[in-house]
Structures are given as structure tokens and as C-alpha cells.
Amino acid sequence: MRVSRLMLVTLRDDPAEAEIVSHKLLLRAGYTRRISSGIYAYLPLLWRVLQKISEIVRQEMNGTDALEVLLPQLQPADLWERSGRWAGYTAGEGIMFHLTDRQGRQQGLGPTHEEVITALAADLIRSYRQLPVNLYQIQTKFRDEIRPRFGLMRGREFIMKDAYSFHADEASLRETYAAMDGAYRRIFSRCGLRTVAVEADSGAIGGSASQEFMVTAEAGEDLVLASSDGRYAANQERAVSFAPEAVPLGPDPCHSLATPGQTSIEALVAAHGFDPTQIVKVLLLAARFADSLVQPVLVSLRGDQQLNEVKLANAITAVLADHGGLLEVAPLDGALVQRWNLPQAFDAIPFGYLGPDLADGNIDKGIAAGVRSKSGSKAEVPSRLERHFLRLADPTALELPRFVCGANQVDSHRVGASWADLGPLPQKADLRAAQPGDRCLHDPTQHLEATRGIEVGHIFQLGRKYSTALEATFTNEAGQEEPLWMGCYGIGVSRLAQAAVEQNHDANGICWPLAIAPFAVIVVIASLNEPVQVALGERIYGALQAAGVEVLLDDRDERAGVKFKDADLIGIPFRVVVGRGAANGQIELVSRLEGEKQDLAADDLVPLLMQRIAAESPVTTPAHP
Ligand code: ATP
Numbered sequence: 001m002r003v004s005r006l007m008l009v010t011l012r013d014d015p016a017e018a019e020i021v022s023h024k025l026l027l028r029a030g031y032t033r034r035i036s037s038g039i040y041a042y043l044p045l046l047w048r049v050l051q052k053i054s055e056i057v058r059q060e061m062n063g064t065d066a067l068e069v070l071l072p073q074l075q076p077a078d079l080w081e082r083s084g085r086w087a088g089y090t091a092g093e094g095i096m097f098h099l100t101d102r103q104g105r106q107q108g109l110g111p112t113h114e115e116v117i118t119a120l121a122a123d124l125i126r127s128y129r130q131l132p133v134n135l136y137q138i139q140t141k142f143r144d145e146i147r148p149r150f151g152l153m154r155g156r157e158f159i160m161k162d163a164y165s166f167h168a169d170e171a172s173l174r175e176t177y178a179a180m181d182g183a184y185r186r187i188f189s190r191c192g193l194r195t196v197a198v199e200a201d202s203g204a205i206g207g208s209a210s211q212e213f214m215v216t217a218e219a220g221e222d223l224v225l226a227s228s229d230g231r232y233a234a235n236q237e238r239a240v241s242f243a244p245e246a247v248p249l250g251p252d253p254c255h256s257l258a259t260p261g262q263t264s265i266e267a268l269v270a271a272h273g274f275d276p277t278q279i280v281k282v283l284l285l286a287a288r289f290a291d292s293l294v295q296p297v298l299v300s301l302r303g304d305q306q307l308n309e310v311k312l313a314n315a316i317t318a319v320l321a322d323h324g325g326l327l328e329v330a331p332l333d334g335a336l337v338q339r340w341n342l343p344q345a346f347d348a349i350p351f352g353y354l355g356p357d358l359a360d361g362n363i364d365k366g367i368a369a370g371v372r373s374k375s376g377s378k379a380e381v382p383s384r385l386e387r388h389f390l391r392l393a394d395p396t397a398l399e400l401p402r403f404v405c406g407a408n409q410v411d412s413h414r415v416g417a418s419w420a421d422l423g424p425l426p427q428k429a430d431l432r433a434a435q436p437g438d439r440c441l442h443d444p445t446q447h448l449e450a451t452r453g454i455e456v457g458h459i460f461q462l463g464r465k466y467s468t469a470l471e472a473t474f475t476n477e478a479g480q481e482e483p484l485w486m487g488c489y490g491i492g493v494s495r496l497a498q499a500a501v502e503q504n505h506d507a508n509g510i511c512w513p514l515a516i517a518p519f520a521v522i523v524v525i526a527s528l529n530e531p532v533q534v535a536l537g538e539r540i541y542g543a544l545q546a547a548g549v550e551v552l553l554d555d556r557d558e559r560a561g562v563k564f565k566d567a568d569l570i571g572i573p574f575r576v577v578v579g580r581g582a583a584n585g586q587i588e589l590v591s592r593l594e595g596e597k598q599d600l601a602a603d604d605l606v607p608l609l610m611q612r613i614a615a616e617s618p619v620t621t622p623a624h625p
């Protein structure tokens with residue numbers, strides 16, 4: 001490929017739209033252009049990178065006997081209604097683009113494919129003899145992300161490899177899950193990425209065990225907590241640990257304490273010298289469900305702890321499973337009352353002084369005194385407000401024998417309260433966010449350390465959630481019908497390409513790992529005015545092509561310096577400079593990563609490059625027939 005024919009437009013300066021280095025570099029080096037928010041064009045150089053990654057993914061998937069398919073992107077609503085995910089994915093903060101077709105039928109643009117594949121399995125799989133089977137595709141996914149950002153990292157249209165496996169029993173599922181784990185590790189290392197595998201939350205997809213693969217990078221949106229002995233690593237959304245020991249509270253019997261204006265833990269600590277571990281803080285939130293139920297939630301946490309919102313959403317879902325799915329959890333305040341069209345007058349609640357035993361009557365009072373908010377509120381259906389609190393407490397709070405907490409009236413707290421004084425115990429749920437520095441469960445002498453990561457892959461053991469909902473059953477060896485066991489496995493192909501840049505760049509531009517570089521070699525003719533240079537450059541270009549090396553020829557009529565800068569920016573692993581030495585058949589070979597330069601006879605170049613390319617290419621897994 002000739003650079004003059006490549007439509008290559010490079011930028012000297014960082015584009016204002018990009019925040020992180022990989023996004024800046026992909027724009028500056030002419031790999032991509034933004035079409036609209038979260039929607040990007042994959043230009044020729046980037047498309048080659050994506051093809052390289054896809055090919056590695058394909059080889060490794062085929063290596064585990066998975067079968068490639070291509071499923072429709074337009075998906076009928078009724079499949080998603082049967083799995084119970086339509087409302088959750090389309091209402092509220094739902095991320096599915098959806099539309100009504102000319103027959104008046106609702107369709108969604110696939111954010112993921114569990115529904116479609118499970119419907120196919122229900123149709124095609126009859127007997128245990130057909131199992132296990134694993135199907136994958138590499139395809140564009142659509143997600144109307146709330147915060148699309150960082151270019152390809154979080155797009156609204158992006159390329160994913162997704163695979164779905166079906167099994168007769170859980171043991172078989174575990175086996176395929178382990179095989180996929182191995183394939184994923186090989187894929188990422190072949191792509192030249194440094195990744196860590198971490199325990200993960202299963203999120204809206206559902207299921208039990210799941211593991212994410214994180215590219216370690218400062219710009220990562222995820223926080224990974226890991227022990228230095230390498231035995232534990234988890235996404236903070238999921239991580240567990242021992243909290244610091246609480247400082248015991250003195251023996252005084254329970255009494256009230258005037259705390260005017262002291263509505264925060266810091267204020268209580270400053271005014272009375274409590275330790276934050278002696279306080280139970282109570283948060284009032286509300287959860288909204290697809291069937292329009294609104295459930296007020298009271299969360300009790302130890303004063304020094306932070307709420308983990310993912311764990312909270314999971315705990316709420318576990319208790320209230322059959323309301324069409326949880327749409328949103330948010331602090332119950334004036335803004336939420338407006339936004340969800342709730343009865344006003346919740347402001348009568350003594351915020352800042354809540355105790356775990358705040359009476360349910362406060363909700364009734366709110367309803368009785370409340371006027372519905374004026375039209376113009378966003379709620380589609382007037383909400384059904386539950387008349388009692390869902391009371392949840394983290395074990396760190398429940399384990400305190402005596403503590404400080406709000407007295408449910410303004411300017412007053414209780415000191416020395418115990419759970420026995422406060423009526424029925426809240427339901428216990430792990431709600432605290434593990435923090436760097438916490439002691440590890442597997443070995444309390446180990447401490448959690450934080451690193452940032454970019455999630456490039458996620459594997460799940462789904463179990464039988466989708467097969468049960470969509471009646472995908474098979475006949476087992478004993479002749480009985482039962483739901484299929486399922487796993488699912490994703491890789492963000494386009495995100496991976498950008499993550500590779502995040503991990504592999506320097507001040508001058510991208511340094512692609514050879515395996516996913518758009519071209520292995522760029523031949524730069526220093527001056528187009530020198531016929532000898534042009535002739536030698538063309539000869540080398542032809543020879544490399546004939547040898548099967550992927551090569552670019554920079555034949556543009558630009559200054560040599562401009563071409564060298566561009567070659568560095570676009571990040572081709574090897575640069576061959578055809579300059580003054582051309583008259584004597586001499587050229588220069590420069591390696592992008594090490595910057596190391598070598599003068600050599602043009603005739604020696606092809607064998608030398610072939611050797612270096614072979615040395616850098618790991619042995620590939622042979623693709624199964
Ligand atoms: P995230 O937490 O980053 O939103 P997710 O948990 O929603 O990711 P999955 O549903 O597991 O992601 O999708 C599989 C893979 O697809 C992810 O591991 C990630 O690499 C990629 N991916 C997910 N969302 C996006 C997106 N908006 N843009 C680009 N890649 C994405």
C-alpha cells in the first residue's frame with residue numbers, strides 16, 4: 001500500500017475532543033474520525049488493526065472448537081420481553097436503541113445476544129447428544145451509553161466478539177469456561193497486551209461466576225483491587241475484604257445527644273471526638289422497577305465505610321426479583337421526587353439524623369401530605385410507591401454491639417444504641433466498597449492494592465437463567481427435559497485496539513505490537529527528487545511484498561522529516577529509510593520501539609526483516625478444521 005493512496009491525514013496537535021492519550025493518537029495518526037457522539041469511522045489503517053485482532057480472536061476461538069456465526073442486529077422486542085429484559089434495557093437508564101417498524105412492531109438494536117442465541121438453541125438443540133456447543137460472532141454492537149467517551153473505549157457503536165455456550169450440566173459449563181479463560185489469555189498476550197484476570201460482578205447479564213480481563217492502564221475506567229501475592233484480584237464493584245477493626249464505644253447506656261447542624265460523620269467526629277467506626281450512618285434511597293414500583297430503601301453502613309452501588313443494586317434485586325427488573329437506584333431527595341413524579345413533602349424527613357429504625361410512617365406522611373409534581377415531570381407512568389422501607393445493613397454495621405446513630409429527629413443523635421433497641425434487624429447484605437489498604441480475606445496479612453484497568457473481556461457462567469425464561473430445553477440421558485446450562489464470553493475488539501495504544505506508545509506516537517500493527521514495515525523514500533532513491537525504494541517495496549511482508553511505501557512528495565514523524569506517529573514497527581546511501585545500495589533500518597538504527601545493504605534487508613518478524617511472532621495455535 002502506498003501512503004500517497006491512503007487518504008492519510010495526520011494532525012500535529014492534539015484534537016480538543018480527546019482526553020486520553022490513545023484517543024488523541026488514534027485521531028492524530030489518521031486511524032479514526034468521530035461521526036457523532038460515541039460513533040466513529042474505522043479508517044483503512046484502523047480497519048487493518050481490527051482485522052488482525054479479529055483474526056487472532058478467530059484462531060483462538062476455533063482452537064476451542066467454537067463455531068462462528070453471524071446473528072441479526074435487529075432483534076424483536078418479544079424475545080427480550082420473554083427474558084424479562086426489555087423494560088430494563090429500554091426504559092430509564094436502559095442502553096438499548098429501539099424503534100417501531102412499519103408493521104408497528106418494536107425492535108431493538110442488539111447490545112448483546114443472549115436472547116437471540118437462546119431462542120435459536122431452543123429451536124435447534126433437542127438432545128444431550130448435541131452438547132456441548134459454543135457459538136461466536138464478531139460484530140457491531142449498539143449501546144446508547146449514558147457517558148460515551150474516550151473514543152473507541154466507550155462507544156455507542158462498537159465491535160464485539162461474543163460467544164455463547166450450551167451444556168447438559170454445570171460441569172461441562174465449567175470446562176468450557178476454563179477453556180475460554182485459556183483462550184482469552186492467549187488472545188490478549190498474542191495482541192501484545194498486559195492484562196490481569198479479575199473477579200467481576202455479573203451485572204445486568206446475570207449468572208454466577210464471572211471474570212473480567214483488564215488491560216492495566218492509568219486511563220482505565222475500572223478500579224482493580226489486588227493482593228500483592230497475586231492470589232486475589234477483583235473489580236472494585238465486586239471486591240471483598242476485611243474492614244478495619246472498629247474502635248469500641250464506651251459503656252454508657254443509650255442516651256440522646258444534642259447535635260445541632262451536625263449532619264455529617266465529619267461534623268459528629270469533630271464535635272464529639274467519636275471515631276467514624278463508632279457511628280452507623282443511614283442512607284435513604286429509592287429503587288425504581290420496570291413495573292413502576294418505587295421502593296424506598298434505608299441502608300445502614302458503618303460510618304467509615306462507603307456504599308458500593310453495584311452491590312446495593314444486586315442486594316435489592318435479590319430481595320425484589322419479580323418486578324420486571326430494577327431500573328435505577330438513587331438518593332431519595334427533592335430532585336428525585338421531581339424526576340420520578342413522587343409525592344412531595346418527603347422533605348419532612350429529618351435528613352442528616354436518620355436512624356436505622358426510621359418509621360415506615362414517614363412514607364405514609366409523605367404520601368398523605370404530598371401533592372403530585374406538576375406535569376413536565378419525566379415519569380412515564382405515575383409511580384406506585386411502596387409504603388414500607390426495605391431495610392438493608394452491611395455486616396460492618398450489624399456487628400457493632402453499641403453505636404452512635406441518628407435519633408430520627410432534627411439536631412439529635414443517639415449514643416450507645418444497640419440493634420436490640422431498634423426493632424427488627426435490617427436484612428444483612430454486603431454493601432461496603434472494599435478499599436485499597438484493606439486486609440484480604442484469603443490472608444489477612446495481605447493488603448489490597450489499587451490499579452486502574454480497561455476491561456477488554458468478560459466471561460460468565462450464566463447458568464439457566466435465559467434457557468429457563470426462553471424455554472430452551474434438551475432431553476437428558478435419563479430421557480427428561482431440562483433447561484440448558486449456558487455460558488457467555490465477550491471481547492471488546494474495538495476497545496482492545498485502543499487499549500493496545502494506551503499501553504504501547506511514546507512521546508512520538510503509537511508503537512503497535514507487531515501482531516496487530518496495520519503494517520509490519522514502512523519504506524520511506526527520503527527525497528522523491530532523487531531517482532536513485534525512488535528506484536531503490538520501489539525495488540525494496542516490491543521485494544518485501546513478494547516475500548509476503550505487509551509493507552507501506554511512503555511515496556509522498558513531502559520533506560523527509562515530515563515522513564519520519566508520520567511513520568513514528570502511526571507506529572509501524574519497522575521503518576526502512578532510503579536516503580543518501582541509496583547510491584551505494586545502502587539503506588537504514590529503524591525499529592519503532594527501541595529506536596535502534598542499523599545501516600545495511602539493501603540486498604540483506606528482506607532476509608533480515610523476515611527473520612526479525614518471525615522472531616517476534618509467537619507460535620500460533622493451529623486453527624481446527
Ligand atoms: P463496561 O462495564 O465497560 O460497560 P460491560 O460490562 O457492559 O462493559 P460486556 O457486556 O461484558 O461489557 O461486553 C463485553 C465487552 O465489550 C467488554 O468487556 C468490553 O470490552 C466491550 N464493551 C462493552 N461496552 C463497550 C462500549 N460501550 N464500547 C466499546 N467496547 C465496549
Ligand code: MG
Pocket residue numbers: none
Ligand atoms: Mg457497559
